[in-house]
Amino acid sequence: MSEEWGALPRSRAAWLCALALALALGAVAWLWLGRSARRRRRRLQQVGVVSQLFLYPVKSCRGLILTESECTKRGLSSSGLRDRHWMVIKKDGHMVSARQEPRLVLISVAFEKDHLTLNAAEMKELHLPIRVCKTNSIYNCRVLGHDIQGRDCGDEVADWITTFLKSTEPYRLVHFEDSMQMRTSKEEYPAYDCDDQVAYPDLSPILLFSEASLEDLNGRLEKKVKVQNFRPNIVVTSCGAFEEDTWDEILIGNLEMKRALACPRCILTTVDPDTGIITRKEPLDTLKSYRLCDPSEKHIFKAAPLFGQFFGILKTGSLKVGDPVYKMLY
Structure with missing residues (x-):
């Protein structure tokens, strides 16, 4: 009698484990089917x-x-190169940008x-191996107030x-390696609406805007600016000015992306890409005249004008x- 009563709890435990496993598998299947149905719809x-x-x-x-x-999840990649995986720093590790x-x-x-x-x-061409020597020092770097590492690329390129x-x-000059901890976009900018991680970009793996938006801006400027003033990854044509502000989820090729945040603009846009001269004036002043955020978002963007959209990778x-x-509609 004692053996029968002793066997029952073990049997019941096994049954409960099987039930829990079935429920877990069912939940996974339900989520997968739900997503699949959503994609079909x-x-x-x-x-x-x-x-x-x-690609930069x-x-x-x-x-x-x-x-x-x-x-990739980190942004554009071509021939083994990844977007913004090298960075100039001071000897204390702080980022140096334009x-x-x-x-x-x-x-x-x-x-x-x-x-x-x-x-x-007036400089001799310099060739830098993509694979940095593993004996080179690793720097603890700072990008916009946040910590990240980079392996030093040597004295020749530094000089x-x-x-x-x-x-x-x-x-x-430092290089970001796969084994290093990336920065999380949302931790740096809580309003960022995707779970992306990046190496040395300011915030997001992808920056996108339209030719029409640039044309709209240039129509307001005495001296026209170029695409290069804004350093996008993707430029789109055949749409209206600032239509990209309304594209919540898009499909390009077989890449799916989600709009994560409007891009707040800074003095980097005032650097002439042909001369390397910074004015700290245009096109920033003109953008501020008509591209400021809604007052309800001032706590996010403050006084920065908005031009282009950051996209996260779905x-x-x-x-x-x-x-x-394609804009994806559900």
Whole structure:
């Protein structure tokens, strides 16, 4: 009799475990089916066409113009290069961008045979291995007040950059490695509406705006500005000015993205991409005259004007110039 009563709890425990497992599997299946059904119910509305793609290997330096690209969770990627995975720093680890050193925008970056090639006026071309020596020091860096690491790229490129910028302070170049802890966009900007993580971009893996928005701005300026003033990853044509502000979820190629936050603009937009001269005036002043946020969002954006949209990655994929841009409707 005691054996029968002793066996019952073990049997009941096994039954309860099986039931719990079945419920868990059922919940997973329900979520998956729900998402699948949601995807089946969605409608696609074409809202534009990709006209330009840019990848910026070194933060604040000139970008690479692409015809096609992969897009990972970290942003655009091409030929082993990832967007903003190199960065200039001070010796104490603080980021140096074109806000502090406007002439950074005059450094051209190319890629060939596992090397970055840096070029600038009156400087000898420099070849930098993509794979940084593992014995090089790791710096604890600061990007917009937040911590992140980077592996030092060596004295030769550090001296090259310092010389070109005519800096009295020595600068270093660091590279972000896969094993390092990324920055979480939402932790840095609580209003950011996606769970993205980034290396050295200011905030988001993707910045997008339309040609029509730039044309609208240039129609208000005496001296026109270029796409390069705003350093986007994706530029879209065949849509109206600032229509991108209303694209909550979009599909390009097989890449799916969600609008996470409007892009608040700073003095970097006033750096002339052809001369490296910063004015701290236009186009920022004109943007402030008509592109300030709604008063209800002033606690988010303060006095910064808005131009372009940050997008988070829902589903990684590939895209190319000429791809239709679809707004996903449910």
